[in-house]
Amino acid sequence: MRAAIFNGPHSIQVGQRPDPAVSAPTDAVVRVVLGCVCGSDLWYYRGETPHAKGSIGHEFIGLVEEVGADVRGLTVGDLVIAPFKYCDGTCPHCRAGVSSQCVAGGAFGDGNIDGGQGEAVRVPLAGSTLVVVPGSGHSDEMMRSLLALSDVMCTGHHAAVSADVKSGGVVAVVGDGAVGLSAVLAAHRLGAARIIALSRNPARQEVARAFGATDILAERGEAAIEAILELTDGVGVDAALECVGTAQSMATALGIARPGSVVGVVGVPHGIENPMETVIFRNIGLRGGVAPARTYIPELLPDVLAGRINPGRVFDYETDLDHIADAYAAMDERRAIKSLIRIETKEKRR
């Protein structure tokens, strides 16, 4: 089958991978309909985080093509959302709602396991991993929002939940990438009264407003901290959501968080300074990490299907698998917030 192949920094091309097939009785094969590029894929693309050569892409929705003998709850033809990590649903971490740390789990598109940037995926532990989307004939807009549940919307939600965003609270989101914008939407969904989005990019500001941001600040670094402290009478925000992972974004989040609050951290850390002095001497907590998407999808899906949230708005660039390199370049050059890949199977597999 055709699939994106990661060959090293700045080198992503369409290539061939073996056609997926059920190899364990708990597997399913899913034909990918929509995939996309994640901000974390960009770290690999830029050579800032290592990635094995081979399959890549961990976000996708698709149609079930084949189901192993031990898979319950899935039927050939089902439209499914794949959370970006597969999981068994029964280990202590899954039962505690932390499916992203499943003891039997793993990630799609890790170089070896099929990725979402390809025609099809063998999904391990399919019955406990894939979430079936009810209904049929969903609009393209709906399909884009369903795709967003695979990772980015769940990750924004994780930032908000980890920071304990409450109804009526004051929230600030550091980062105007797709995760940051999703965090704005998640905070809005959870009832935050005031949502301050940090962005100086007009297109991203517009999405932030559409997602519920009440204040947009173009300031960065110390100036952003000063501006937010001024907006909050010197108190700081009830919940700061760190959606980037750089030293500056983290320093900003720690600087605007009110004492006693928890910074929701979902950015992959790159060069972040040791935050322990702030944790101790300013009473600022830290919580977040890898979003347990499988845990969150059932909670978020009804809101997507009912049109109450439309997280697919983060996709502002689209192409097909043949142009996968463009999809990465557009995000790398910040021409796109997030690139969507429409995937059609061109040749009959097996």
Add this chain to the structure above:
Amino acid sequence: MRAAIFNGPHSIQVGQRPDPAVSAPTDAVVRVVLGCVCGSDLWYYRGETPHAKGSIGHEFIGLVEEVGADVRGLTVGDLVIAPFKYCDGTCPHCRAGVSSQCVAGGAFGDGNIDGGQGEAVRVPLAGSTLVVVPGSGHSDEMMRSLLALSDVMCTGHHAAVSADVKSGGVVAVVGDGAVGLSAVLAAHRLGAARIIALSRNPARQEVARAFGATDILAERGEAAIEAILELTDGVGVDAALECVGTAQSMATALGIARPGSVVGVVGVPHGIENPMETVIFRNIGLRGGVAPARTYIPELLPDVLAGRINPGRVFDYETDLDHIADAYAAMDERRAIKSLIRIETKEKRR
């Protein structure tokens, strides 16, 4: 008046300080009855954390001697507990329960403000700071437990609350100092089903057991992590309480915490490695810091007065103000868990 004077590392002596007097209408003067030495005083004593020359000691109980015109709720003769930081009770942080970050607050015994290791203290913002102890004729055992509410018990409680210790949960406490032992007691009070205390000191093990520890482990470092993972079927504990602040103790706490949990951190950090990779990739949160003792005392005091908890058991060494240097040396040499200072006013002040 006579008071302990910090002159630099390893140099604490009794000296003279000006007799305290009400200088602002919100002040009160408290004659100290019992003071003590804190683990954080040891960092100053050892020269590992800077401390201004002058007053020292931030934990005390005593009798109200003089009350400013604007102080409400205090009467001369009242027995009071001083939380280790004074606070106004009305700022946004106080109202949010984070009295340790009061915008108008400060610490006792900072070199300038009177310390608890002295005959008397001018207490700023006295009406919102001091907690009156009801009743009279309290036993010596009770007085010791009331003193523990000034800091150490509240700090142990803060570790437990920050880590979200729940009824029925599995807790591990890293650190067998007075704070760690208090954290054991706090976890027990909050209903933890299993409390694993790390200690290889028989006297401390005994207090830990009396406070509710169900398991005592003598292992340290990697061996402690392995032992606790084995005790918890590889899952880790629901709540790890970090009550030391060193690189090893923090690494142990992070290593035994189950994914999705929050490590309660109250140890003053000394050489701790950057924990961000663990926060993100293992979904381990961090929360704690400077305990809001003023917020917690009203919650803990009834349990002390009713004899349901006896946090004063952490005091296993006692002396008087003249022997303040011994009180420090006993803790520095780990001969004492925590040193209590009985303070009598020898000369009439003013």
